Amino acid sequence: MSNKNIAGNFITLEGGEGVGKSTQAKQLQQRLAKEGIHAILTREPGGCDSAEIIRQLLVTGATDKWLPLSEALLHFAARHEHTERFIKPALHKGSWVICDRYTDSTMAYQGYGQHLDLGQIETLQKLVLGDFQPDLTFILDGPATIGLERAKARNDEHSRAEAGLREDRYERMGKDFHETLRSSFQKIAMSCPKRCKIIDATGSIKDVHQRIWQHIKLARAGFSEGADGNRT
Numbered sequence: 001m002s003n004k005n006i007a008g009n010f011i012t013l014e015g016g017e018g019v020g021k022s023t024q025a026k027q028l029q030q031r032l033a034k035e036g037i038h039a040i041l042t043r044e045p046g047g048c049d050s051a052e053i054i055r056q057l058l059v060t061g062a063t064d065k066w067l068p069l070s071e072a073l074l075h076f077a078a079r080h081e082h083t084e085r086f087i088k089p090a091l092h093k094g095s096w097v098i099c100d101r102y103t104d105s106t107m108a109y110q111g112y113g114q115h116l117d118l119g120q121i122e123t124l125q126k127l128v129l130g131d132f133q134p135d136l137t138f139i140l141d142g143p144a145t146i147g148l149e150r151a152k153a154r155n156d157e158h159s160r161a162e163a164g165l166r167e168d169r170y171e172r173m174g175k176d177f178h179e180t181l182r183s184s185f186q187k188i189a190m191s192c193p194k195r196c197k198i199i200d201a202t203g204s205i206k207d208v209h210q211r212i213w214q215h216i217k218l219a220r221a222g223f224s225e226g227a228d229g230n231r232t
């Protein structure tokens, strides 16, 4: 699946709030290290200085502060910075890159969740990324209510003194919004079955990691062959 011009592999983790993406990203990084593979962890929105500035505009404040198209544009502006300044250079150096969220989140949150036209998101994706896409995407699937509780607890733990700086803007978007997300990610996975693998996110951290690792093992043969060559 990987492009012969790029040495590393690009893995993304996707899913609703609090499904355990960050934990699994770390688990995967550690497991790859044991196999002698260097992988860098990063996240969206954010991942480099300029994109982190945009992140603050997106994850704090009133839920209705942006019109859906403006919001998608901000996500793609951050993604452009992150992809060109951080992800592609790391891949070219031969590192694997594990990214907590990428374009599938824009499709799920802004497209299905905030009802932005899916075709407009595809147009932005083409403009910003061309044919560049993850080699493999894990969609962590779990009940929205449990995920939201976990995400809230995490936010309370890291709560910033200034209320306006809490990174909980999306968490406050309501139960219906979050329930739609789960089925949206499932639809996205079904539309790209080669790239996207749905992972049952329930059970222990170790169980979920094993589910992910099975796919990495299967894919590694494909990665080393550099089959598709669709990256730029």
Ligand code: TMP
Pocket: 017, 043, 044, 045, 059, 075, 100, 101, 102, 103, 105, 106, 107, 109, 110, 170, 171
């Ligand atoms: P995080 O909590 O996983 O760090 O992500 C911050 C929030 O940003 C999360 O609630 C999902 C949201 N988001 C979008 O709405 N669209 C996107 O394209 C991305 C990458 C994230």
